Amino acid sequence: MLAFDKEYFNIGFLDTLSYKHSFVHSLDPRIKLLTTLAFILCVVSFPKYEVFQIIPFFFFPVFILSAGNIPLKFILKKLLVVSPFVLFVGVFNPVFDTEAIYSLNGFVISKGWVSLLSIMIRFILTVSAAFLLIATTSFMGLCLALERMKVPKVFVVQLLFLYRYLFVLAGETMRLIRAVNMRAFDRKNLSIKLFVSITGTLFMKTIERSERIYQAMCSRGFDGEIRLLKRYKINFTDTVFALATITVFIILRKYDITNMLGRALG
Amino acid sequence: MHMSDALLSPAVGSIFWAGSLGIITYCARKLKDHLNGSLVPLMGVIGAFIFAAQMINFTIPGTGSSGHLGGGMILAILLGHYAALITMASVLTVQCLFFADGGLLALGCNIWNLGVYPCFIVYPLIYRPLVRSGSSPKRIATASVLSALIGLQLGSFSVVLETLLSGRSELPFNTFILLMQPVHLAIGLVEGFVTAGVINFVKAARPEILESVLSARPLSADISIRKLLIILLVAAILTGGALSWFSSSNPDGLEWSIEKVFGKPELPEQENMIASALKAVQEKLMFLPDYDFPSNKIDNSSASDKDSSFVDPGTSVSGLVGSFMVLGIIFIFGFGIKVFKKSRG
Numbered sequence: 164m165l166a167f168d169k170e171y172f173n174i175g176f177l178d179t180l181s182y183k184h185s186f187v188h189s190l191d192p193r194i195k196l197l198t199t200l201a202f203i204l205c206v207v208s209f210p211k212y213e214v215f216q217i218i219p220f221f222f223f224p225v226f227i228l229s230a231g232n233i234p235l236k237f238i239l240k241k242l243l244v245v246s247p248f249v250l251f252v253g254v255f256n257p258v259f260d261t262e263a264i265y266s267l268n269g270f271v272i273s274k275g276w277v278s279l280l281s282i283m284i285r286f287i288l289t290v291s292a293a294f295l296l297i298a299t300t301s302f303m304g305l306c307l308a309l310e311r312m313k314v315p316k317v318f319v320v321q322l323l324f325l326y327r328y329l330f331v332l333a334g335e336t337m338r339l340i341r342a343v344n345m346r347a348f349d350r351k352n353l354s355i356k357l358f359v360s361i362t363g364t365l366f367m368k369t370i371e372r373s374e375r376i377y378q379a380m381c382s383r384g385f386d387g388e389i390r391l392l393k394r395y396k397i398n399f400t401d402t403v404f405a406l407a408t409i410t411v412f413i414i415l416r417k418y419d420i421t422n423m424l425g426r427a428l429g
Numbered sequence: 430m431h432m433s434d435a436l437l438s439p440a441v442g443s444i445f446w447a448g449s450l451g452i453i454t455y456c457a458r459k460l461k462d463h464l465n466g467s468l469v470p471l472m473g474v475i476g477a478f479i480f481a482a483q484m485i486n487f488t489i490p491g492t493g494s495s496g497h498l499g500g501g502m503i504l505a506i507l508l509g510h511y512a513a514l515i516t517m518a519s520v521l522t523v524q525c526l527f528f529a530d531g532g533l534l535a536l537g538c539n540i541w542n543l544g545v546y547p548c549f550i551v552y553p554l555i556y557r558p559l560v561r562s563g564s565s566p567k568r569i570a571t572a573s574v575l576s577a578l579i580g581l582q583l584g585s586f587s588v589v590l591e592t593l594l595s596g597r598s599e600l601p602f603n604t605f606i607l608l609m610q611p612v613h614l615a616i617g618l619v620e621g622f623v624t625a626g627v628i629n630f631v632k633a634a635r636p637e638i639l640e641s642v643l644s645a646r647p648l649s650a651d652i653s654i655r656k657l658l659i660i661l662l663v664a665a666i667l668t669g670g671a672l673s674w675f676s677s678s679n680p681d682g683l684e685w686s687i688e689k690v691f692g693k694p695e696l697p698e699q700e701n702m703i704a705s706a707l708k709a710v711q712e713k714l715m716f717l718p719d720y721d722f723p724s725n726k727i728d729n730s731s732a733s734d735k736d737s738s739f740v741d742p743g744t745s746v747s748g749l750v751g752s753f754m755v756l757g758i759i760f761i762f763g764f765g766i767k768v769f770k771k772s773r774g
Binding site for chain 1: 431432433434435436437438439442450453454456457458460461467469470471472473474475476477478480481482484485486487488498515516518519520522523525526527528529532533534592596597598599600601604619622623626627630631634635638746747748749750751752754755756759760762763764766767770
């Protein structure tokens with residue numbers, strides 16, 4: 164059950180990281196969201212057997228990481244908890260795709276292994292980009308960015324509410340689980356029956372809480388509309404950053420820098 | 430169960446993004462029409478509840494492995510479908526950012542697989558017809574298990590389709606289906622028992638919560654069969670459009686899967702027209718209008734003759750040397766920024 168505490172503290176840690184001060188943190192959330200999406204689209208758009216040409220794309224996460232003062236260890240640890248699903252699907256590629264593609268000094272590599280490697284590189288790049296986005300942008304900022312990008316207000320408000328109460332409820336859950344653990348000796352996991360009654364209790368507490376929150380909101384003049392304080396403005400630095408990174412993405416996507424470098428040196 | 434960026438192609442990812450965003454907008458508009466103030470904090474806090482509950486692991490009986498809650502069905506039953514979809518989408522968004530479950534591009538797929546199916550297909554078509562306001566706990570339990578089972582089957586089938594359409598995996602359609610569906614049958618069963626347990630717990634403790642959902646949003650007034658058909662039609666067009674789009678741009682990779690689905694290697698003509706119309710809309714909506722770079726298309730067309738022969742050894746050596754060089758440069762670049770920042774600070 165330590166897993167719960169760990170996940171809970173991880174969210175908190177990502178949250179604290181996002182309030183640091185650095186060049187990356189000061190960029191407009193919309194710009195960061197757009198460049199991250201452009202980055203992911205570029206990485207994902209490579210053909211199946213591409214490995215070498217994707218590698219230069221590591222520049223983007225490395226830049227955000229070092230310019231944003233994000234501890235490398237934290238991101239690496241997160242990456243190690245590889246989504247089992249990706250590995251599960253990817254691992255079949257070498258099994259079904261045995262045709263040879265490269266040969267190095269008689270050592271033949273099949274296409275399946277190359278596409279598996281490609282999937283894993285894509286995985287590292289896209290996941291680290293998503294983590295670095297949230298580690299350098301406050302969730303509040305991201306929600307405001309979404310609102311400005313014309314995502315329905317109800318959804319944005321929902322995200323803000325969810326995030327606001329996530330820590331409260333996760334804290335409550337953690338206490339519930341600790342209490343169970345204290346009484347359960349070294350049983351490792353909850354049984355379904357116990358899980359159901361814990362979530363049921365949690366749900367009751369949740370409902371009561373939401374009623375209190377609603378009353379508190381009403382007494383402060385809530386009229387069904389949530390007004391957001393907007394302070395973000397896209398300035399010159401933001402525009403330059405966006406143009407520069409997206410230009411680099413397009414160049415790296417169009418030209419095989421890796422092979423050019425390799426040929427020039429080899 | 431979560432779809433992942435690494436297995437997606439940009440086209441499939443964007444199609445499902447557009448679909449999910451469309452449904453969110455539709456729900457938001459619907460909710461705005463009859464939004465009573467108390468629903469706002471309720472949805473927010475219940476979203477946080479589902480998020481917290483998903484973090485608790487429980488033992489799956491008989492296997493010793495552990496699982497966690499999905500929650501789509503619970504939300505639909507407790508909140509009704511519009512509010513449930515918005516809430517589920519928000520849970521998945523936060524999950525995608527803080528746990529990197531899937532990734533940003535795959536978020537559209539995940540909202541579709543885990544939100545749209547339980548809230549818009551299973552809930553109105555299976556759960557609501559079975560459960561009335563006076564239903565017994567047993568009936569609720571049966572309906573919940575059935576709903577969760579079907580919802581997860583639809584979701585996992587959708588994951589298979591998305592993966593195959595993206596063409597990054599080599600898994601044949603039949604094998605993939607045989608791997609995914611039975612696993613999700615088991616997961617669905619567990620999810621169903623948990624859903625039934627929680628719903629009946631709520632019914633016993635605070636019956637008025639369930640009653641209000643059941644009475645406030647009757648099926649006939651809220652979601653007409655016509656609207657449902659339109660939603661199903663849109664879903665069909667989205668999938669069909671994606672299928673035909675890929676049959677033209679990636680002929681060798683997916684012909685067989687289309688053959689399995691439609692019984693013949695090529696799709697009917699009109700579906701291709703829909704696809705091209707979709708593509709035009711898609712290009713207008715994209716942040717990067719030309720994300721499908723020209724070099725990519727050349728690669729695809731010459732893929733068959735390129736793949737059949739060895740890539741000459743020179744290319745692979747220069748590729749390897751180049752990769753190490755590039756990684757070295759990136760490392761120095763990152764390190765340089767750190768040193769530069771330190772010297773300034």
